[in-house]
Amino acid sequence: MNSSLAFLAAVNLVIWLGLFAYLWRLDRRISERERER
Amino acid sequence: MKALKVLLLLAMGATVVAAFLWPEPAQGFLGESSRIVFFHVPCAWTAALAFIVAAVYSLMFLVRGNPWHDDLAAAAVRVGLVFAVLALVTGSLFAKIMWGAYWNWDPRESSFLLLLFLYGAYLFLRAAIDDPSRRGRIAAAYALFAAVLMPFLFFVAPRVTQSLHPQTVINTQGKILMDTPTKTVFFAGLACFTGLFVWLFSLDARSARLDRVRASGI
Amino acid sequence: MTAAEARASFFRRSLAVCGKDAAQELRRRIAVASVLFFAAASLTLVSFAIGPFGLPPEARERVCSALLWVLLFFSAATGLPRAFVREEESGTALALRLVAPATAVLAGKTLFNFVLFAAIAAVTAPAFALLLGWRIGSIGAFAAVLALGGLGLSIVSTFLSALVARASQKSVLFVVISFPLLAPLLLPAIAATVSASSGEIPWTALRVLVAYDGAAACGAYLLAGAAWEE
Numbered sequence: 481m482n483s484s485l486a487f488l489a490a491v492n493l494v495i496w497l498g499l500f501a502y503l504w505r506l507d508r509r510i511s512e513r514e515r516e517r
Numbered sequence: 518m519k520a521l522k523v524l525l526l527l528a529m530g531a532t533v534v535a536a537f538l539w540p541e542p543a544q545g546f547l548g549e550s551s552r553i554v555f556f557h558v559p560c561a562w563t564a565a566l567a568f569i570v571a572a573v574y575s576l577m578f579l580v581r582g583n584p585w586h587d588d589l590a591a592a593a594v595r596v597g598l599v600f601a602v603l604a605l606v607t608g609s610l611f612a613k614i615m616w617g618a619y620w621n622w623d624p625r626e627s628s629f630l631l632l633l634f635l636y637g638a639y640l641f642l643r644a645a646i647d648d649p650s651r652r653g654r655i656a657a658a659y660a661l662f663a664a665v666l667m668p669f670l671f672f673v674a675p676r677v678t679q680s681l682h683p684q685t686v687i688n689t690q691g692k693i694l695m696d697t698p699t700k701t702v703f704f705a706g707l708a709c710f711t712g713l714f715v716w717l718f719s720l721d722a723r724s725a726r727l728d729r730v731r732a733s734g735i
Numbered sequence: 736m737t738a739a740e741a742r743a744s745f746f747r748r749s750l751a752v753c754g755k756d757a758a759q760e761l762r763r764r765i766a767v768a769s770v771l772f773f774a775a776a777s778l779t780l781v782s783f784a785i786g787p788f789g790l791p792p793e794a795r796e797r798v799c800s801a802l803l804w805v806l807l808f809f810s811a812a813t814g815l816p817r818a819f820v821r822e823e824e825s826g827t828a829l830a831l832r833l834v835a836p837a838t839a840v841l842a843g844k845t846l847f848n849f850v851l852f853a854a855i856a857a858v859t860a861p862a863f864a865l866l867l868g869w870r871i872g873s874i875g876a877f878a879a880v881l882a883l884g885g886l887g888l889s890i891v892s893t894f895l896s897a898l899v900a901r902a903s904q905k906s907v908l909f910v911v912i913s914f915p916l917l918a919p920l921l922l923p924a925i926a927a928t929v930s931a932s933s934g935e936i937p938w939t940a941l942r943v944l945v946a947y948d949g950a951a952a953c954g955a956y957l958l959a960g961a962a963w964e965e
Contacts, residue, residue, distance in 0.1 A: 579961050651901065
C-alpha cells in the first residue's frame with residue numbers, strides 16, 4: 481500500500497469530517513429557528 | 518433522518534478512503550491521475566442533477582404558485598453552482614496533468630462553462646427583481662426556458678468538434694469501461710454525492726424560507 | 736381595439752402587435768437608430784484596425800465569421816430588448832396585457848424584432864464583407880445562416896426582453912442572461928458562416944440552427960404567460 485496515497489486519503493477524511501460537522505451544526509440551528517415560529 | 522446522515526457520513530468516509538487505496542490506477546492515464554474520476558464525475562453529475570431539480574421545482578412553482586417551490590428551485594441552483602465550480606476545478610487539474618494545460622476549450626469544458634454562466638445568470642436575474650412573487654415567476658420562466666435549450670448546450674455542442682475527454686462513462690458504445698473495484702467506488706461516490714446534494718439543498722431551501730418568512734413578517 | 740379585432744385569430748393579433756411596434760418605431764426610430772449606430776461604430780473600429788489586407792488569407796474566413804456574429808450579437812443586445820422595455824417605460828404594458836394574450840404579444844414582438852434584425856443584417860453584413868475584403872463563396876448559404884441565426888436570436892431576445900422588462904439594470908442583465916442561452920446558437924452559426932464563405936453548404940449546422948429555432952419557439956410559446964402576464 482502506497483503511503484503517500486494513504487496520507488492523501490487521511491487528509492481528505494479530515495476535511496470531510498469537518499464539512500459534515502459544520503453541516504450537522506447548521507442543520508440543528510435551522511431546525512431550532514423553524515421550531516421558534 | 519439522523520440515521521440517514523450518519524449512514525451518509527460513514528459511506529462518504531469509506532468511499533473517500535477507498536478512492537485512494539482500493540482500485541488500481543487506470544490504464545492509459547499518467548500516474549495516479551485517474552483517481553480524480555471519483556470526485557470529478559460526481560460533482561458534474563450533481564451539478565446537472567441540480568439543474569433538473571431546479572427546472573422541476575420551477576415548473577411546480579408556475580403551476581401551483583407555492584413560494585416554497587421557488588425557494589427549492591433557487592436553492593438547487595445555488596448548490597448546483599458550487600458543484601459546477603468544483604467539477605470545473607477538478608477537471609482543470611486533470612487537464613493540466615493529462616493534456617498539459619488547465620484550459621483547452623474541450624467541448625465538454627465549454628458546455629460546462631456555459632452551464633456555469635447560466636447558473637450565474639439565473640442568480641443575477643433573481644437579484645435584479647425586488648417583488649418576491651414576480652421574482653419567482655420570472656426566474657422560473659428563465660430556468661424552464663434554459664431547460665428547453667439545454668440539449669443544445671450539452672449534446673449538440675460536444676458533437677461539433679472532437680473531444681479529448683475520457684469516454685469511460687459517456688461513450689458511443691453505451692458501456693461503462695471500468696474494472697470492478699473502480700466501478701464500485703465510482704457508483705458509491707455518485708450515490709454519496711447525490712445524498713450530500715439533497716442535504717445541502719434542503720438546508721439552503723429551509724434557510725431561504727426562514728429569511729422569506731422573516732422578511733414578510735416585518 | 737374593437738370587438739371584431741378581439742375575436743381575431745392569434746395570427747391577426749400577432750400581426751397587429753407587430754404593426755403597432757413598427758408604427759411606434761417609425762415614429763421615434765430609437766431602436767433602429769441605436770442598433771445602426773452601434774453596428775456602424777463597431778464596424779468602423781474593426782475595419783480601421785484590420786482593413787482589407789490586415790488578415791492572412793487562411794485566417795480571414797474564421798476571423799471574419801466570428802467578428803460578424805459578435806457584432807450582430809451585441810447590436811441585437813442594444814436594440815431587441817426594447818420590445819418590452821418600451822411598453823413598461825411608456826406605461827402601456829397594462830393596456831397591452833388587456834387587449835391581447837401573452838402568446839400573441841410575444842409572437843408579434845418576435846416578428847418585429849426579426850424584421851429589425853434582418854434590416855440591420857442586410858446593411859451590416861455586406862458592408863462588413865466589403866470593408867474587410869471578405870469574399871463569400873456561397874451567398875445563398877450565407878443568407879440562410881444569417882436568416883436562421885437571426886430568427887433564433889430574435890426569439891430568444893424577445894422572450895428574455897419580457898423577463899428583464901421590470902428588473903433593475905436591464906441592459907447589463909439582458910447581456911448576462913442571454914449569453915449562455917445564445918452561445919449554443921452562435922457557435923454553430925459561426926461554424927456555418929465559415930463554411931458558407933468558403934463556398935460549401937453547411938447542412939449539419941443549418942439543421943442544428945433549425946432545431947434550435949424550433950425548440951426556442953416552443954419554449955417561448957409555452958412560457959409566454961409566465962413571462963409576461965401579472
